[in-house]
Amino acid sequence: MKKDHKKIFLKTTQEEHIKENSNYLRGTIVDDLKNEITNGFSGDNFSLIRFHGMYQQDDRDLRLERNEQKLEPRYAMMLRCRLPGGIIEAKKWLKIDHFASKNTLYGTIRLTNRQTFQFHGILKKKLKDAHKMLHEIGLDSLGTANDVNRNVLCTSNPMESLVHQECYTWAQKISNVLLPQTKAYAEIWLDQKKIATTDQEPILGKTYLPRKFKTTVVVPPYNDVDLYANDMNFIAIIKNNKIVGFNVLIGGGLSITHGNKNTWPFLAVELGYITLEHTLSVAKSIVTTQRDWGNRTDRKNAKTRYTIEKVGLSVFKKEVEKRANTTFEPIRPYYFTGRGDRFGWTKNINNDWSLTIFVQNGRIYDNDKQLVKSGLLKIANLHKGNFRLTANQNIVISEISDENKKKINEIAMSHGLIKKVSPLRENSMACVSFPTCPLAMAEAERMLSFFITQVENIMLKYGVEKEIIILRISGCPNGCGRSLLAEIGLIGKAIGRYNLYIGGNRIGSRIPKIYKENITEKEILTHLEFLIKIWSIKRKKTEHFGDFVVRKNIVKEIVNPIHDFWN
Template sequence: MSRDLQDEQLKVAAAASDKGAETEAGGKYASPAEQAPVKVSKVEVIKRESRHLRGTIEQALQDGSPRFEEDNVQVLKFHGVYQQDDRDLRAKLRKEGKDKHYMMMVRARIPGGRMTAQQYLAFDEIADRYGMGSLRITTRQTFQLHGILKGNLKATIRGIHNALITTLGGCGDQVRNINACPEPVEDEFHRQIDEDLQALVDRFGAKTNAYHEIWLDGEKVTPDVEADEEPLYGDVYLPRKFKVGIAPEGDNCIDVYANDIGLVAHRSGDAVAGYTVLVGGGMGRTAAVKDTYPRLATPLTYVTRDELLEVCTEILKIQRDYGNRQERRYARFKYLLDHKGMDWFRTELASRLGRSLVPPRELVWQSSDDHFGWHAHTLADGTGYLGLFIPSGRIVDSPDRKLKSTLRDIVREFQPSVRLTAQQNLIFAGLTEAARTEIEARLKAAHIPLIEEVSTLVKHGMSCVALPTCGLATTESERVFPKVLERFQALFDEYGLTDEPISIRMTGCPNGCARPYIADIAFVGRSPGKYDVMIGGDILGTRLNQLFRELVPFDELAETVRPVLAAFVEERQAAERFSDYCERVGLERFK
C-alpha cells in the first residue's frame, strides 16, 4: 500500500472513531480514571471478575460437561486454550438432534520458537495421546494442539508443563508469544538478543498463580495476595492481544512490522548496540467495518539495551491505560495510535520516561528468507543447522508421507535443538556434517522434500488453520492451499516466473493469522468459498497490499490475478519486483 493511501485510510478511521465513539467520560480512548462511568465490553467485565484468571474453570473441569460456559471460555484464552468444535460434523449432529462436538485448541508459549529435543518429543507424544495426531506450527513460533477433549485438557497442559513449557500467555489479552529470528548462530550478537528476549518474556509474563492452581494443583493463595498478583496488567489485563517481535538488522524473517512492538537489533562490532523500536503493527480487520484495517508498525525511537525493558514496558502501559475497552474491534494498539496520533503518543511516552525520545535509525532489509537448508559451523562447537520446509506448518503423517514419525525418529536419535520459525517451518540445530547427511537421506526415503526440491512459490506460501477447527473461519484455507499453489505454479511457469520471489498467503477470515496483508498476493476468506483478493505487499514484509477484488469464488482466484501477472511480465523494469511494479503502475487499471 502506498504511503498516501495508508495515510488517507488512517484519516478515515480516525474520523469514523470521532463520529461514533465519543462519550461524556472523554471519548473512546479515555484514561482509566475517565473510564469509570463508561460501559465497557462484556469481556472486560469477565476479566475483572475472573480473580486474576481463575473464573470457575477448576469447578467446570469436574462438571462432566464436554464444554465450558462463555465466561470461562474467555478466561481460558489466557491459559492458552480456545474452545472449538469440529465444524465438519455440525450439520450431521444438528440433523441428529445432538450438540456440537466440542474440543479444545491448546497453544503453548515458546519464546522465539526455541526448544530442546526432549521438549519437541513431549509435544509429539501429547499430540498422539490427547490430540488429533498432528502438531501445528503457528506464525508466532509455537505449537498448537487441536482436538483436545475437555476431559483431557488438564493432563495435556500438565504434560506441557512437565516439559518445562507453559501455555500461559499463548492467547488472551496480554503479551503473546514473543517472536525472534530463529537462526541458531552462536556469537555475542545473537547471545545478547536471546538475553533481551528472555528479559522481555520475564517482564511481560502474567504473574497470577491461577495457572498453577488450576492445572498443576498448586497451593491456593490468600485473597490478600491474590488481589496484588498482576503489578503490570492489573485486574483487567490489556484491552486486546499484544504482540512483540525481535529482528536482527537486515533480516525480516519474522515480519517485524506486523507487531504491536517491533524491535530491530543493530550491530556494533560483535555486540548489540541497541534497538530501533517500531510501534502499532497489526494484521486483523473486520471486512464489513470499513474503519478497521491492517497496519504496519511505525518507527518510533532508538534505545540502548539498558533502556529496552523500560521503554517497552511504558509503551505497554500506555495501551493498558488508554486502549479501547468499550469496543473490542477497536481495542488493538494500532487504533489508539491512529486516533490519538503519533505526536501525542511520543509526548506521552517521553513524559513517562522523563526524557526525550531519540530518533529511530534508518532500516535496510536484505532478506526475509526463512533460513532454509544446510548452514555449517554456526555454533560454537563447529556444528551447523538444517532448515526444513513444513507445508502450512502441519506436522502430521499421511498415507504417502510419514512426516511426523520421521521427524520424531530424527529428533530422538540425533537430539538436535529445535527452532520453530515465524513462517511455519522448522530448524534442527547442533548437527554434524555426518548427521546432516543421514537426516537428509531419511527425509528422502520418507518422500519428504528437501528445500532444493521445493519451488520458490511454495516455500514463500503461508496459510492459516481455518476449517474445520477454527471457530472464526468463514471458509477454507489450509486444506485448499495446496490447490491454490498448484494453480499458481502453473501460471508462474507459463509466464516464466518460476524463480520469481512472490509470496502468496491465504486465510479463512479477515483476522489475518497468516499475515496476509503484507504478502505480494493474498486471499482472505469472506464467506463460504469466496475470498477478498489482495495484491501489492512485498516479499520483505515492509509494504501493505491493497484490496483488488472482493468475494471472488475459489475456482476463479488464479484467473483473477492472471492479468496483473501478465502485465508485470510485459512491463516490468530491469530487476523490478512484483510489488514494486504494482506500486508503480497502480492496480486501478486492472479493476
C-alpha cells in the same frame, strides 16, 4: 445546560466485565472441569481459558450432522505453547509428539506463525494432562492468547551469529517480564496449592490489556517475523558484532472487519532508538500505556494502532518516555532484504550444522508424500541439539554435530523432509481456518496446497516459475494468515469466496490493496493469470510482482492505511 464530564461514563465491553470479575483469571474453570455432562466450557470460562493458552473449538465439518442428531457440537480445545524465540530441545519434542499422537483427536502438531506449536482436538478431560506434560519439560501455555502480550518472536536462527544469540535472549527477557503474574494457571492446571497472598498484576492490571498484544525482536536484514504487523518491535542495532541498542517500532496490526471502515490494517511506526539498559523499562512502559489508554468500549478499535491514531504518536511517545524515565534517540539506520526462511544445510558459528525444513502450512503429520511427523520423531531420538520453529511455520534442526549430520540427512531424505519445492510454495502461508476455527468464513490451510499448484502452473506457463511471490490465504479478516502483508493476499468472505488483495512488497513493509471483492477460486486464478502474464512481459529487470502492480497503477499504493485502505 453544561454537562458534568465526571458523570459521563462509557459502557465497557462484556469482555472487560469478565476480566474484572474473574478473580485474576480463575473464574469457575475448576467447576467446569468437573462437569462431565458437556465437553465444553460455559459462560465466562469460554473466554477465560484463552488467557491460559486455549481456545474452545468444534469440528465444523460435523456440526450439521451432530445438530440433526440432537448432540452438542464436538467440542475440543486448541492449546498453544508459550515458546519465546521458538526454541525447544529435541528431546522435549519426543513428549510433545507422544501427547499429540495419543491424546488429540487429529494426532497432529501445528507450527504457527507466532513461532510456537499448538495442539488441536484436546478433549476437556485431557487438558490437565496437556498442561502437566508441558510443565514436566519446562514449558507452559500461559499468556499465548487473549488480552496479554503473546508469544515473543525473534529472528529464527540464533546459532548463525553471536548477535542472533543475543536476540533470542532478549526475546526471553521481554516475554518473562510481561508474563501474567496470577497464580491461577498453576492452581488450576498443575494442582498447586493456592497461596493465601493476594494476586497482583503490576504491568497488565486487574483487567489485563484492552486487546491482544504482539512483540518481536529482529536482527536485520531479515524480517522473517513480519515485524510491521506487531504492536511492539525491537530492531537490533549492531556494532562490533554486538547488539548495542534497539530501534523501537510500535502499532502494527492487520485485523479488520469486512465493510467496517473504522477498522484498518496498519504498519508499525518508529518511536526511536534506545540503548540496551532501557529495553525492559521501555517494553513495560509501552504495554502499560496501551493498558491505560487503549479502548475498552469497542474491541474492534482496542489495539495499539487505534490508541496511537486517537492520541497521536508524539503524545504516546512522550508518555512512554515519562514512564520509562528515558528519552528516545533518533532512529539508527537499518534495512531489510527479505523475510523468508533459508532452507537446507547451513554451517553455524560453532562449526556445527543447521537444517531448515519446509513444512507446508506448519502441519506436522504423515501423508503419502512426506512423513514429516515420523521423520522429526526419528531425528528427535537421535539429535542432541534443538529444534527452532520459525515465524513462517517451518522448522530448523540446529546444533547438529559432524558425527550426526550424515544420519540426520539420511532420515530427512528418506522421509521426504528435504524436498525441492517452488519459491512460490516456500513463501506461502495460510491460517488454520476450517474445520476447527470458529471464525473461519472460507478455507485456508486445506485450500493452500492445491491453490499453490494452480498458480505454479501459471507461473511456469509464463516463464517466471523460479521467481518469488509472497502469497497468503486467511479464512477470515482477523489477520492470522498475515494476508495483508502479502504480494497476493486472499481473505475469506464466504465458503469458496475471497477478497483478492495485491501490491504488498517483498520485505513486508507495504499493505496490499483490494483488487477484486467476493470472488470464487476460479475467478481468482483467472485474474492472477492475467496479472502474472503482464508482469512477465512488462516488468523491469528483477522487478517483484507487488512492486510491478503498484508501479503500473493496477492498484494504488497504500501510503496511509487510515485513508487509503478503504478508498
